[in-house]
Amino acid sequence: xxxxxxxxxxxxGRALCEALRNQGHRLCVLSRHPHRVxxxxxxxxxxxxxxxxxxxxxxxxxxxxLAGAPLVDRPWSAARKQVLWAxxxxxxxxxxxxxxxxxxxxxxxxxxxxxxxxxxxxxxxCSDASxxxxxxxxxxxxxxxxxxxxxxxxxAGLRVCLLRTGLVLARDGGLLARMRLPFSLGxxxxxxxxxxxxxxxxxxxxxxxxxxxxxxxxxRGAYNLVSPQPLRNSDFTTALAAALHRPAILPxxxxxxxxxxxxxxxxxxxxxxxxxxxxxxxxxxFRHADIAEALEVSL
Numbered sequence: 001x002x003x004x005x006x007x008x009x010x011x012x013g014r015a016l017c018e019a020l021r022n023q024g025h026r027l028c029v030l031s032r033h034p035h036r037v038x039x040x041x042x043x044x045x046x047x048x049x050x051x052x053x054x055x056x057x058x059x060x061x062x063x064x065x066l067a068g069a070p071l072v073d074r075p076w077s078a079a080r081k082q083v084l085w086a087x088x089x090x091x092x093x094x095x096x097x098x099x100x101x102x103x104x105x106x107x108x109x110x111x112x113x114x115x116x117x118x119x120x121x122x123x124x125x126c127s128d129a130s131x132x133x134x135x136x137x138x139x140x141x142x143x144x145x146x147x148x149x150x151x152x153x154x155x156a157g158l159r160v161c162l163l164r165t166g167l168v169l170a171r172d173g174g175l176l177a178r179m180r181l182p183f184s185l186g187x188x189x190x191x192x193x194x195x196x197x198x199x200x201x202x203x204x205x206x207x208x209x210x211x212x213x214x215x216x217x218x219x220r221g222a223y224n225l226v227s228p229q230p231l232r233n234s235d236f237t238t239a240l241a242a243a244l245h246r247p248a249i250l251p252x253x254x255x256x257x258x259x260x261x262x263x264x265x266x267x268x269x270x271x272x273x274x275x276x277x278x279x280x281x282x283x284x285x286f287r288h289a290d291i292a293e294a295l296e297v298s299l
Contacts, residue, residue: 015170065112113146199227
């Protein structure tokens, strides 16, 4: 297939480029830094600087939309929220506009989202079998608008899948890159009371799920890309410390997290017990559902 990929130079995008190229697909990556695409995504990968370069005569069989500015790296000032909104909702709207202009429209759009869609679920389970959510925090509103923008491609006849991704475990970045150093020094521990749920996925399983949805002509709608075994934060941090052969005895209290992270602290202190019901119903098999094994291949 001829595939257009946004966010192709990120943690997930780079790995997806490699997986797609290994399957023989031809890729075009949208990037603000097109000179970096060949080094990060492959020498045979074409680059677009902007969607204005997607001419109506160009042919793509599929579009995979993973673009989005980092969510937790900077304080959520009003200006930063605008950047986060524009990089997700705004870009997806532009992408759908470009799709509508295309003379040969893609058959499928796989569009990024996150389990932040559900907000803080407390002890309730969050299933992708229903789109119901009453969450009104910034992250939930951002995800809902992001998904709504992608769904507009359905009017052009595309099959649309929404990738509600959890915390991704990978060797070369993401969550573990932030946690590895303090835990390796024996300075790790639970966050707050540690009872909040963490829904995670090992990157190899995330890649397999995306490829599965790309190839399944019957797949459409929202899918939770998470392991079927969510953990409480205290159990996750204990497992991480054990994988690094270190103790986890220094908890980070609520007030300290709120002081350091401000509004973003709810991403750490709130939780979602998210289940991949639709993937499991579609006979998808997770290779790394056990946290100890998933950490072993990710550290």
